[in-house]
Amino acid sequence: MDTGQVAALLGRTELFGRLGEAALSALAERTTHRTFHKGAVVFVQEELGDRMFVVAEGSVRLLIHSHDGEVIELVRRTPPEVFGELAVLDGGPRSATAEATQRTRLVVVTRRDLIDLLRSEQVLVDALLYSIGALVRRANRQTADLAFLTVADRVAGRLLDLAGWQDEETAPERLQPVQVTQTDLAQMVSGTRQTVNKVLGNFESRGLIRVAGQTIVLVHPQQLHRLAGR
Numbered sequence: 433m434d435t436g437q438v439a440a441l442l443g444r445t446e447l448f449g450r451l452g453e454a455a456l457s458a459l460a461e462r463t464t465h466r467t468f469h470k471g472a473v474v475f476v477q478e479e480l481g482d483r484m485f486v487v488a489e490g491s492v493r494l495l496i497h498s499h500d501g502e503v504i505e506l507v508r509r510t511p512p513e514v515f516g517e518l519a520v521l522d523g524g525p526r527s528a529t530a531e532a533t534q535r536t537r538l539v540v541v542t543r544r545d546l547i548d549l550l551r552s553e554q555v556l557v558d559a560l561l562y563s564i565g566a567l568v569r570r571a572n573r574q575t576a577d578l579a580f581l582t583v584a585d586r587v588a589g590r591l592l593d594l595a596g597w598q599d600e601e602t603a604p605e606r607l608q609p610v611q612v613t614q615t616d617l618a619q620m621v622s623g624t625r626q627t628v629n630k631v632l633g634n635f636e637s638r639g640l641i642r643v644a645g646q647t648i649v650l651v652h653p654q655q656l657h658r659l660a661g662r
């Protein structure tokens with residue numbers, strides 16, 4: 433990627449999108465690029481963070497590992513989303529592990545460059561506060577889902593997220609087919625693979641989804657939306 437392409441990518445993100453062209457170009461010149469193959473680890477939970485990332489191509493999932501080996505998938509990041517920004521603010525430990533789900537290209541922004549921009553660009557401060565607020569809201573929703581929803585309800589909600597559901601006006605044909613293994617889906621909803629398998633079978637028998645291998649097509653997203661309690 434050349435500087436112009438990186439600047440264009442940064443301009444599409446929620447975090448850097450309100451910067452002017454000069455600031456975007458200056459930041460783009462100071463970035464580096466890294467490519468990760470499927471399954472490669474970008475950073476590990478608890479390691480100190482001194483850089484953040486922008487997804488240029490591919491996908492990254494953020495995972496929490498417990499001491500007894502259990503894994504929960506928090507979220508997936510796709511172009512042009514950013515991740516790893518929280519630890520960069522204070523140089524503290526990463527709250528999750530980041531892993532590429534396919535061949536993935538990332539643009540790397542260092543803590544020093546981010547802090548320099550925060551000191552000179554008020555719009556970036558506002559955008560970063562919004563980003564932190566979104567992280568807190570997502571964490572609160574996930575906590576509430578675990579406390580109040582069944583595994584089936586959580587599967588319905590995560591399928592909607594993965595397919596790109598926006599609201600009840602979203603037509604089924606506008607949704608993306610979901611490419612996910614049952615093991616990965618179980619990690620997303622804090623359930624077992626066997627339970628998720630039964631839930632998907634139930635959804636398919638009711639005509640809510642159509643399953644072909646690792647591809648899931650949402651046939652009646654509105655009904656899934658009601659199951660998810662959203």
